[in-house]
Amino acid sequence: MEIPPVILILGPTASGKSALAFSIAELFEGQVEIVSADSMQIYRGMDIGTAKPSLAEQARIPHHLIDVADPYEEGFTVERWLEGAHAAIENIQRSGKSAVVVGGTNLYVQALLAGLFEGPAADETLRATLRELSLAELRARLLAIDPPSAERIHPNDQRRMIRAIEVTTLTGIALSAHQTQWNARGPTLPAGWQCFGLLPDPESNSTSINRRVKKMMESGFLDEVRRLLEISPLGRQAGEAVGYRELSQHIAGTMPLDDAFEAIKIRTRKLARQQRTWLRRFRHIERSTWSTDPCNGEKPKEFFREVLGLTNRTS
Numbered sequence: 104m105e106i107p108p109v110i111l112i113l114g115p116t117a118s119g120k121s122a123l124a125f126s127i128a129e130l131f132e133g134q135v136e137i138v139s140a141d142s143m144q145i146y147r148g149m150d151i152g153t154a155k156p157s158l159a160e161q162a163r164i165p166h167h168l169i170d171v172a173d174p175y176e177e178g179f180t181v182e183r184w185l186e187g188a189h190a191a192i193e194n195i196q197r198s199g200k201s202a203v204v205v206g207g208t209n210l211y212v213q214a215l216l217a218g219l220f221e222g223p224a225a226d227e228t229l230r231a232t233l234r235e236l237s238l239a240e241l242r243a244r245l246l247a248i249d250p251p252s253a254e255r256i257h258p259n260d261q262r263r264m265i266r267a268i269e270v271t272t273l274t275g276i277a278l279s280a281h282q283t284q285w286n287a288r289g290p291t292l293p294a295g296w297q298c299f300g301l302l303p304d305p306e307s308n309s310t311s312i313n314r315r316v317k318k319m320m321e322s323g324f325l326d327e328v329r330r331l332l333e334i335s336p337l338g339r340q341a342g343e344a345v346g347y348r349e350l351s352q353h354i355a356g357t358m359p360l361d362d363a364f365e366a367i368k369i370r371t372r373k374l375a376r377q378q379r380t381w382l383r384r385f386r387h388i389e390r391s392t393w394s395t396d397p398c399n400g401e402k403p404k405e406f407f408r409e410v411l412g413l414t415n416r417t418s
Contacts, residue, residue: 120206124205136165142211145169316371349367
């Protein structure tokens with residue numbers, strides 16, 4: 104049985120993507136390596152709350168783009184992830200193996216399939232003028248010309264505010280509008296790639312989420328956050344991760360633990376709803392196989408023996 108050069112696994116959080124990846128790895132023992140497309144699994148020390156594969160699992164099957172960033176740093180960009188993903192896939196294929204890309208972050212998957220919105224070249228004269236403005240003045244200017252970007256970009260992020268103003272000024276179109284057009288591009292798989300998608304019904308997905316959050320708490324999630332905060336406050340991106348923000352608030356004394364526990368479940372379910380909506384665009388692309396169950400009611404190896412040779416199948 105021939106294995107595709109790249110297998111892309113998509114699905115909302117807690118849908119069984121990692122289990123699916125390991126099933127493929129076991130089926131094609133020694134022939135695949137896994138590439139994470141999760142924007143929070145990049146951070147070292149953020150293990151339990153990101154559902155990161157265990158060290159034992161990573162020892163069994165090589166993983167890429169896990170533990171590649173410090174959770175206290177700022178500015179881990181999509182560009183940085185995409186560069187690492189391309190390098191990982193190239194190196195895996197050069198070694199004669201196939202890559203299994205496990206998609207958890209929509210923006211990463213979109214960038215992998217559609218490239219990045221690059222925008223106009225930098226205008227250093229305009230940038231120098233903007234750097235003379237205070238953060239409050241930058242935010243006010245951005246709010247006037249591109250409210251969605253102003254709401255999305257942190258008010259202390261001078262670099263991104265300047266770039267948003269620059270793109271809007273040079274093109275006459277708001278950066279947020281450019282990005283909406285880019286995100287709306289229909290997905291297309293590169294030649295030879297295969298996509299496996301998991302779309303469990305909302306009720307079962309919510310049940311899985313509640314079960315996962317409970318298990319995370321029982322496995323020491325709160326202690327993990329405490330250990331991280333003992334070193335330093337988390338960076339803005341890492342600090343906004345689901346669960347880490349809520350437990351940080353509990354540790355700071357601003358949220359009871361029971362409330363934090365419920366808030367994590369609610370926020371995770373909201374994330375899953377957003378992911379399911381976004382994933383609908385992938386349902387009918389070529390070489391995609393979709394299921395409401397990671398094993399389609401069968402043992403994993405039997406399932407993949409059946410479907411890997413098929414294209415354009417949905418279920």
